Amino acid sequence: SSELTQDPAVSVALGQTVRITCQGDSLRSYYASWYQQKPGQAPVLVIYGKNNRPSGIPDRFSGSSSGNTASLTITGAQAEDEADYYCNSRDSSGNHLFGTGTKVTVL
Amino acid sequence: QVQLQQSGPGLVKPSQTLSLTCAISGDSVSSNSAAWNWIRQSPSRGLEWLGRTYYRSKWYNDYAVSVKSRITINPDTSKNQFSLQLNSVTPEDTAVYYCARDLPREAANWFDPWGQGTLVTVSS
Numbered sequence: 001s002s003e004l005t006q007d008p009a010v011s012v013a014l015g016q017t018v019r020i021t022c023q024g025d026s027l028r029s030y031y032a033s034w035y036q037q038k039p040g041q042a043p044v045l046v047i048y049g050k051n052n053r054p055s056g057i058p059d060r061f062s063g064s065s066s067g068n069t070a071s072l073t074i075t076g077a078q079a080e081d082e083a084d085y086y087c088n089s090r091d092s093s094g095n096h097l098f099g100t101g102t103k104v105t106v107l
Numbered sequence: 108q109v110q111l112q113q114s115g116p117g118l119v120k121p122s123q124t125l126s127l128t129c130a131i132s133g134d135s136v137s138s139n140s141a142a143w144n145w146i147r148q149s150p151s152r153g154l155e156w157l158g159r160t161y162y163r164s165k166w167y168n169d170y171a172v173s174v175k176s177r178i179t180i181n182p183d184t185s186k187n188q189f190s191l192q193l194n195s196v197t198p199e200d201t202a203v204y205y206c207a208r209d210l211p212r213e214a215a216n217w218f219d220p221w222g223q224g225t226l227v228t229v230s231s
Binding site: 031033035039042048052097100 | 144153154171172205212220224
């Protein structure tokens with residue numbers, strides 16, 4: 001299918017680790033990119049390619065992929081990581097797809 | 108540092124044309140390695156890629172199937188910007204619209220940076 005599916009919400013205790021997953025057939029051929037979005041703001045790129053972080057993104061953010069599933073891991077979650085997270089990839093036609101989004105709550 | 112600055116009206120009447128512009132600083136709309144995209148976000152549709160324009164010895168456009176019959180994305184090299192036109196809008200086109208740069212690679216792509224977003228409401 002040409003969809004990317006994410007869990008709607010996850011919670012994590014302050015300082016603990018959380019993994020956000022993204023599932024879709026296109027992920028067998030293309031790496032996912034990941035975006036953080038806080039209320040009222042534009043999405044911000046946090047992970048791209050195999051496991052690359054843009055300048056300014058903390059190293060507690062990391063990415064991985066296996067089969068049709070891509071994952072974003074936050075190791076040692078901080079209060080400021082509370083946000084919505086979206087994955088993105090392409091399908092075989094070159095169209096861009098976005099995931100359904102995961103709301104991360106830091107307890 | 109690349110920055111994208113959006114402009115355009117926040118209210119459009121049904122059946123009319125939605126028009127937005129994205130001004131680029133720190134890069135060129137004619138770049139041979141970037142693509143220039145429009146993306147929208149609404150509670151009902153989530154994040155939805157609409158289309159892109161890019162230059163690879165000549166200009167190309169790709170559009171999402173969902174809007175292909177109604178959308179035009181044009182580059183403006185004289186002003187280093189690109190625009191979105193969406194025709195025959197309905198209330199379902201109400202969304203926050205973003206422009207974003209895409210750096211496509213063989214097995215990956217990523218959108219960075221994004222414009223600040225423009226809430227466009229379709230209402231009479």
